[in-house]
Amino acid sequence: MDYEELKQRAAMGEEFQFYYRNQSYWISRNSDGYYLTRVRDHYSQSFKTSNELFANGQIDGKSILELWKEIEI
Numbered sequence: 528m529d530y531e532e533l534k535q536r537a538a539m540g541e542e543f544q545f546y547y548r549n550q551s552y553w554i555s556r557n558s559d560g561y562y563l564t565r566v567r568d569h570y571s572q573s574f575k576t577s578n579e580l581f582a583n584g585q586i587d588g589k590s591i592l593e594l595w596k597e598i599e600i
Contacts, residue, residue: 530595537561538577546599547586554580
């Protein structure tokens, strides 16, 4: 899967678990919005749309796109 496919599928409501530097993260959705969550401590960032999640969600101060080559899905 490439980055654009991840964005499209997340926008359709699919949820994804992925790993960055041996840490587990989730991209999820419910009726209130979209979430980027670090599993270890349940730290969650919330967004109204998937586009906002991908534009503004950060891990270690970087976007998912900036970290894409290091992310394992």
